[in-house]
Amino acid sequence: MEQVSGIRTGARGPGRGSALSDEDLASLVRQTALGDFAAFERVYRELSGPVFGVVRRVLLDEAQSEEVAQEVFLDVWRNCGRFAPERGTARSWVLVIAHRKAVDRVRSEESATARVAAAGRLEPETTPADGVERHVENTLEREKVRRCLRRLTQLQKDVVRLTYYTGHTQREAAELLKVPLTTVKGRLRDGLIRLRDCLGVIT
Incomplete structure (x- = not known):
């Protein structure tokens, strides 16, 4: 999902609702896996602040942090069926996703920077290979x-x-x-369902 600039970002602050117990949050994630959009909204409100905080500490840059934080929730929406409560809480599961995506973004940026620097030291016909695979993977995911x-x-x-x-x-x-x-409620639900279906099949 892409950004609209110039408007405040809710992911910076804490969730709007009361703090949920681990059991309640796990239940909401399971409901989301069944296509319950209202449950997903509650997960988002509860964890948007913590997710942004984790990402911001890794990336430092606010704009990139906002983008990655939203990628995290899209990943949750797409893959909530993979949540395994016996391996940990839903909160920790989401925050692990957030940390991994933030680290991946850092590595992607570092690889790009390293390739630019290396390009000045290499002959024109030489192609640096380190980090290319990860960079391509991240780029393809965003595209x-x-x-x-x-x-x-x-x-x-x-x-x-x-x-x-x-x-x-x-x-x-x-x-x-x-x-x-x-109308907003209906379009939002339909849009996210279409996104999840699309991302599950597109190549």
């Missing part, structure tokens, strides 16, 4: 998300961006887009 976003209707894209990239509530999104709240 996959962008391609799936392009398959949404314009209203679905606008609603997804406002609520899951810039942290607006559904009511705020409805006011900004000048559509009924029920």
Whole structure:
């Protein structure tokens, strides 16, 4: 999912709801795996702040942290069926995803920087290979998300961006887009379902 600039990002702050117990959060993740969009919203509200905090500590850059934090929640939406409570809490599972994605972004950026530096020391016909595979993998993943976003209707894209990239509530999104709240709820649910389906099959 892509960002809308110039609007406050809800992922910077704590979740809007009360803190959930580990059991409640695990139950919400299981419900999300069954396609319960309301459960996913509660997971997002509960963990958006902690996820952003983990990513921010690794990346330092705020804009990149916002982007990666939202990639984390898309990953949760896509893969919540893989959550195994016997291996740990849902909270730790999500935060591990957040840390891994942040580290992957750092490695990708470092690899790109290293290749640029190396290019000045190599003959034109020489191609540096270190880190290329990881960089390509990360680049393809981001492009996959962008391609799936392009398959949404314009209203679905606008609603997804406002609520899951810039942290607006559904009511705020409805006011900004000048559509009924029920329309925002429906388009957001449909858009995320289409994204998950698309990302599961696109190559």
